Amino acid sequence: MAALLEARRVTKAFGGGVFTKSKVNVALEDFSMTIQDSPPSITAIVGESGSGKTTLARTILGMTPPTSGEVLYRGTDLRRLDGDQRRQFLRDVQVIFQDPYEVYNPFYKVDHVLEVPVANFNLAPSKEKARALIEEALQAVGLRPDETLGRYPHQLSGGQRQRLMVARAMIMRPRLIIADEPVSMVDASLRATILDSLRDLNEKLGVSIIYITHDLTTAYQLSENIIVLYRGSIAEVGDVERVVNAPEHPYTRLLISSIPLPDLGRPWEKERVIPEHAGGRMTGRLSCQFVDRCPSAMEVCREKAPPLFQTEDHRAAACFLYRDRPELGLGDVHQVFAAKSSVPIEA
Amino acid sequence: MSAVLQVRDLEVAYHTSAGPVRAVNGVSFELEPGERLGLVGESGSGKSTIALALLRMIRPPGKIEGGEVVLDGTSLLPLSDEEMRRMRLASIAMIAQGAMNSLNPVARVRAQIADCFRDHDVQLSNRELDERISSLLERVGLQPSVANMYPHELSGGMKQRVCIAIAICLSPKVIIADEPTSALDVVVQRQVMDTLQVVQTDIGASIILIGHDMGLMAQVVNRLGVMYAGDLVEIAAVSDMFGDPLHPYTQLLIGSLPSLSSKRLMRAIPGLPPSLLNRPAGCPFRARCPHVMSRCESENPALRQVRPNHQVACHLYDS
Numbered sequence: 001m002a003a004l005l006e007a008r009r010v011t012k013a014f015g016g017g018v019f020t021k022s023k024v025n026v027a028l029e030d031f032s033m034t035i036q037d038s039p040p041s042i043t044a045i046v047g048e049s050g051s052g053k054t055t056l057a058r059t060i061l062g063m064t065p066p067t068s069g070e071v072l073y074r075g076t077d078l079r080r081l082d083g084d085q086r087r088q089f090l091r092d093v094q095v096i097f098q099d100p101y102e103v104y105n106p107f108y109k110v111d112h113v114l115e116v117p118v119a120n121f122n123l124a125p126s127k128e129k130a131r132a133l134i135e136e137a138l139q140a141v142g143l144r145p146d147e148t149l150g151r152y153p154h155q156l157s158g159g160q161r162q163r164l165m166v167a168r169a170m171i172m173r174p175r176l177i178i179a180d181e182p183v184s185m186v187d188a189s190l191r192a193t194i195l196d197s198l199r200d201l202n203e204k205l206g207v208s209i210i211y212i213t214h215d216l217t218t219a220y221q222l223s224e225n226i227i228v229l230y231r232g233s234i235a236e237v238g239d240v241e242r243v244v245n246a247p248e249h250p251y252t253r254l255l256i257s258s259i260p261l262p263d264l265g266r267p268w269e270k271e272r273v274i275p276e277h278a279g280g281r282m283t284g285r286l287s288c289q290f291v292d293r294c295p296s297a298m299e300v301c302r303e304k305a306p307p308l309f310q311t312e313d314h315r316a317a318a319c320f321l322y323r324d325r326p327e328l329g330l331g332d333v334h335q336v337f338a339a340k341s342s343v344p345i346e347a
Numbered sequence: 348m349s350a351v352l353q354v355r356d357l358e359v360a361y362h363t364s365a366g367p368v369r370a371v372n373g374v375s376f377e378l379e380p381g382e383r384l385g386l387v388g389e390s391g392s393g394k395s396t397i398a399l400a401l402l403r404m405i406r407p408p409g410k411i412e413g414g415e416v417v418l419d420g421t422s423l424l425p426l427s428d429e430e431m432r433r434m435r436l437a438s439i440a441m442i443a444q445g446a447m448n449s450l451n452p453v454a455r456v457r458a459q460i461a462d463c464f465r466d467h468d469v470q471l472s473n474r475e476l477d478e479r480i481s482s483l484l485e486r487v488g489l490q491p492s493v494a495n496m497y498p499h500e501l502s503g504g505m506k507q508r509v510c511i512a513i514a515i516c517l518s519p520k521v522i523i524a525d526e527p528t529s530a531l532d533v534v535v536q537r538q539v540m541d542t543l544q545v546v547q548t549d550i551g552a553s554i555i556l557i558g559h560d561m562g563l564m565a566q567v568v569n570r571l572g573v574m575y576a577g578d579l580v581e582i583a584a585v586s587d588m589f590g591d592p593l594h595p596y597t598q599l600l601i602g603s604l605p606s607l608s609s610k611r612l613m614r615a616i617p618g619l620p621p622s623l624l625n626r627p628a629g630c631p632f633r634a635r636c637p638h639v640m641s642r643c644e645s646e647n648p649a650l651r652q653v654r655p656n657h658q659v660a661c662h663l664y665d666s
Contacts, residue, residue, distance in 0.1 A: 047532075048532035048533075048534060048535065049502070049503050049531070049532055049535075050502065142619055144619060144622070147622065157390055157391065159390040160390075184529065186390065190389065190390075191605075192603045192605070192616075214532040214533065215533075216533070216607070217562075217605045217606070217607055218605055220605070220607055221605040244607055245607075254534055255532075255533060255534060256607075258533040258534045258536070258537045259533050259562065259607065260533070260536075260537070260560065260562035260563045260565065260566040260567070261562050261565065261566070261607070262561040262562040262564075262565045262589065262601070262604050263565065263589070264565055264585070264586055264589055264590075267566060268537060268566050
């Protein structure tokens, strides 16, 4: 059976063109990934700003066409979905956006954003049931219905608006939720509540989740598999336990060592880190994207872009440090994803 | 050592059509010279309101209802608007959340820093101005060429560093950083926080760091205060706060932090913070507190010192 959603060698470039002098900005290059209908999965996509993760979200949602490559929903290219298929796609794949300010129409009360999908997709048989459904969803994300409903977007804080978006995605009971930084503006204890709700959706209702974030800690807590993006291509991919506990790609190592731990016995390492330069991705695959900041850079890194090398059953890193391992084709990335763990998570 | 900033019984309320919302409910604390004090709390706990109140930037329907703020011996609340304007940036500065979005998109960096000097009557020739701006940018780890750029040409981390440069340009005594790195990834965050600490030592300022990332607080601040529903419920040296948290909310908060060492069910604190609109009597945390007693229903506990350099507002510690 065709996969629920599949990205095949998706490349997205912005700018450039015949009449402008502006550089081409390749936000995402040659990206492939597959989400099956079942078993439901949780995949984290981690990267800093400029890594291409939001472009990725927008491309696999069909909000922007890829420059090359394709995105398939149940085997059909998103650009060629007919009316029925499109309606089904919109029901099956829900998104939670990063910016809780832009997504709201300021003329409508926030109730609108919850009432419309309930009405459009006939999620409740009566007005009372609809209201109950909405209130339940709000409570699951830590919002008080009496302090949220009836308000305009500007009357809610950023964190409240963000949570409202999560509630909306949950009401729809989709097959796949793409969450782009859904809790970045929310504080620690509430984050736990919301991520718990997302995990519940996955475990109890079989909803798959693509969790896009730069917060490795919550990515680790929530997901089974992780893709680390750097400047538009995959740096490392695989089982989240392995990638986080024994990172292989120098960029992943940098990310992990930069996380501030709430543990005074484990201070930030004092190594000097070369800051990013103001330019974007170096176009074309002429060298490793990370070469200017990499403490282990070798000559070959400046001459060609590294392919993915499969270092373990459930791990691959795009780094010449591992060039003695077998290469992994970009279309086969899902092979290193770990199967859903049957070991219960300790409480 | 005399504190550089003293806050006593600060009260701020927002007067809405539904009634007054008590955002800051009688908060007191002190900031020592050269110190980094963190303020954590859920959104809505009052921490950003405190920041705005210290700078007297609360706008209607918000109002500072009571209390005292003394900066280096000068009481800020009774100052005239013009006197307060002169204090801002020169004596007390702020780096706001999403500060990179508050840079003027149609002005080059140079012009935005030059504005600060001009607004505070610092007379400099063009050459002196250029030198000062270059040296400021270098201090925050930016190339002097950044002065000629527009904000959109800079990355998030670079914009935030420009905001730090603006905040330190007149060497204020107190810098308030309200979630300065929440929009940045961990690598850039570490660099920006390193920069902030270096410049703070350079100019001898004190910092109040507001946020909700306990990990960041653990790595950066000397002392930490915990806000809940407008109250300061605990304040202690950061090692004591993590090593021996006293307030039940602090204990639960630390327990809810996700870790990288083991996957476990994230322990959310059940329930929601109370409505600040109709604030019930007694301790604001009582509805969610695992140790609630009958006294908590009627009496709001006062912040008291129970250990050296460790204050907590909780009836569990009232003898």
